[in-house]
Amino acid sequence: MEKRRAKRNGYGCAIVAVIFILIIVTVVSVCVHKMNGKKTEYTDDMSIKAGAHEMAVTELALSDADCTVIMTDSGTAMIDSGEYEDAEGIISFLSANGVSSIDYFILTNFDESRIGGASDIINRFDVKRVIIPEVLPLETDDNEYMRLMSALDGNDITPYVAADNLGFTLSDARFTVYSGTKDAYSSDQSENMSLVISAVHGNNKFLFASDIKEERISEIMSRESEFGHNYLKVPCHGDFEKNSGEFFSFVNPSYAVISNDSSKDAKKAASALKNNGAQVFVTKRHNVCAVSNLNEIKVYQE
Secondary structure, eight states, X not given: OHHHHHHHHHHHHHHHHHHHXXXXXXXXXXXXXXXXXXXXXXXXXXXXXXXXXXXXXXXXXXXTOOOEEEEXXXXXXXXXXXXXXXXXXXXXXXXXXXXXXXXXXXXXXXXXXXXXXXHHHHHHSEEOOEEEESSOOSOTTOHHHHHHHHHHHHTTOOXXXXXXXXXXXXXXXXXXXXXXXXXXXXXXXXXXXXXXXEXXXXXXXXXXXXXXXXXXXXXXXXXXXXXXXXXEEOGGGGOOOTTHHHHHHHHOOSEEEESOOOSHHHHHHHHHHHHTTOXXXXXXXXXXXXXXXXXXXXXXXX
């Protein structure tokens, strides 16, 4: 009997010890997340609204496709629109967050992963301005491109073709759209002609690098002497070019977002960014939201 009681007492002590260890691990985990700024304060269903003097940037989780929604207290800008099948989810996100009109809709290139949902979005919302690159898609009879052109025509929208750099403001945010400077690049013509967007909000700078490749990356680094940004949307789903490491150091972001990290290149890019001091987020399964209040940026992901 005494042996059984001792055995039960031993089991009880072991259980208490395990529970105590789990509590400690949980507390430490929460503390680490708070120290790293990765608090679970944002979920895919949560309403994202920008207060006075704030800018909220949401990178939607669309696997290998891209769509960025930028909200200020006075308007909305969008960068790209995912693939065709992503349109319904993007529209649901916009509607859930009270968006009825889009002030600036920037399509950085004509790849299906960036213009696929554009036609449905243009048909659904009051889109005031559409900005597109100068270069045409490889095949102008491409389904996504034809749907886009049809939606623009049907809504009496004449897109602005960004042959040169252009700027606009949205509340406290100042945007610069960088176009390619060459008539032709030696390779990756469509990607290298992608529009690159910089958004400055107070002391914070956001860079959305679309699908630019090695040649355009070198061009940007040679032309822009002060191109540091707190936040970087990593080019081309994390493809690692010969000069990507140099580019990451050049931009020097505190936060970096990759739309998918499943490839070896993307994992290499993530590692290089972390070694450069950046916190890396991936949108493969969950949205990423960054909120700027002019002075600091807070980044959230479920």
